[in-house]
Amino acid sequence: MSDSADRRYLLAVARANFLEGAGEPVRSGVPDHVLASWRRSVSRGVQPSVVESPYSTELDLGSRLVRCAQPVLDQLVEQVADIPMCVALTDGRARLLMRKDSSPSFGRVTDRVCFAQGFGYAEEAVGTNGVGTVLEYGQSVHIVGPEHFVDTLQSFACAGAPIRDPFTGRIEGVLDISCFADHSSPILHSMVKAAAARIERNLLGDRNQGHQALFDLYSRVDARSREAVLAVGPTLVMANTRLQAALDASDRDGLESHVRFLMRRPATIDDRIDLPSGVRVRFRASTVAVGDEVAGMVGVVTVLPEVAGTAFPHRAGRPATPGNESLRSPRPRTVESSSPSLRTASSTVADAVEHGHAVLVLGEPGSGRCALLREQFGRRHPAGESVEILPDELAAAPRDAASRILGGPAGSVLHICRDIDRVPAAAVTTFLDRLAGAGDDIPLFAATSAEPSRSDGLHPTLLTLFGTSATVPPLRHRGADLPALTTFLLSELAPHRDVHLTREAQRIVAAYHWPGNVQQLRSALVDALRVRPVGAIDVADLPAYCQSAPRQPLRPVDEAERDAIVAALRDAGGNRKASAAALGLARSTLYRKIHQYGITD
Known part of the structure; x- marks a missing residue:
């Protein structure tokens, strides 16, 4: 018995023992990634006796992946023309997009095990194989004979390699070479890895317009700058070695989240940003637009000698005044945030409260706009209280709401007009007229609102009442x-x-x-x-x-x-x-x- 046949025999025995042991691992030379795949197959209810491959008609046969892979598959199938085998491309969900056969007879064989266009070869459907296991394992694999989980696949060998997007690093698909187990060779594994790398190079040269524009600006800025350079798109990040050396992983993650939050802002920014570790950086950047779409932002990062302050210390709350629970809010305890965006908003609100400026806090509902106002007011006025005016209340009695603000003692009460963008324009006008009668003697107050791009807009005159504004980032930008x-x-x-x-x-x-x-x-x-x-x-x-x-x-x-x-x-x-x-x-x-x-x- 040859070495390869002997190994396949031992693997077949190990697999049989594995199945009889109700999933208990029996190594006997079984590669770790194969054993892990067997375990996943059992846990997902895959039947070892039959291929149950789902079929899908929702395939993107005109995708960038298919376009970039087509010439590589043509070349590869020519290289293996003397051996019965096929070359297949799948998408990131293990569905076959195309298959090219070295001979019609081998194509008929693979048709019988549903290894054809539209069928899925994810592990959860057909167990261990050269497509689904690649997606689970994240690396290339060579699955031979009894390493397959399903009986009907054991006469085959398959070598599969992931195809990663060169920008995002995500697996976009899998390239697979399949043949009979007797024709298998380690060379197949090397061939499929090399071919997948060629497809990735084709993807690099076939960037979409947004990626191309972002890459071009990043390249120009990096070429002329000796500083750290960062480019961030919705699904793409590029950073030069200076940035990676200057900031640790948590600071880079925090900065990337902050930049995604800033991408909808003005075309150019020059900000000082406090990062999670306490490092303060200067970020000078420009947005990259393709038509009406923002492709991302590219900027230069300079580490400053200043040290960031603590934006969110823990604090103990105190109860609301009895009888006014619906209006007077307890000052919450807070948790220190590592989000540069939230730290910036906190600093802006703290400065406004310190100097007695009315402040408008923008952000999505539920993001903590009122909590931020209450906390910063409470830190500077420990004996003070915050009172919320709800939009329905302001809409129904705008004069009364304004009178309550004007009647509040300076420095001891912060009135917060919640969701002021939801108040009808007529009520806002009445509210403003009443406040205007007080001249410059308006006590400190604040308001919350959705961002103008997400609402019907704010009353233009209302904005003249505020000395500053801050934007609280949504939780998805504060991972x-x-x-x-x-x-x-x-x-x-x-x-x-x-x-x-x-x-x-x-x-x-x-x-x-x-x-x-x-x-x-x-x-x-x-x-x-x-x-x-x-x-x-x-x-x-x-x-x-x-x-x-x-x-x-x-x-x-x-x-x-x-x-x-x-x-x-x-x-x-x-x-x-x-x-x-x-x-x-x-x-x-x-x-x-x-x-x-x-x-x-």
């Missing part, structure tokens, strides 16, 4: 704050209780985009505490929507369906086949809906 913020909210919601998120639950919280911002995160934790009042909060304790990131807003009926799918997946321990059976869905339908609703495992 680094989530662990500390979650811990803080749990301590506030469940004081003196031993309660925390498991690592897996924290991963789900970090992956969700939180459209309702801090308010929604707090609500999710309230729901979780009802399920698990003490101890480790796990994924199953979080609301179902936390495991979903849909591409567009959902209707109530869609939300109900999504929640049912998440509940079934949780009940089945992530086993999609069992979940599909419990829901009465075909596996292919379940996979499609998981993708549609952006459900994470």
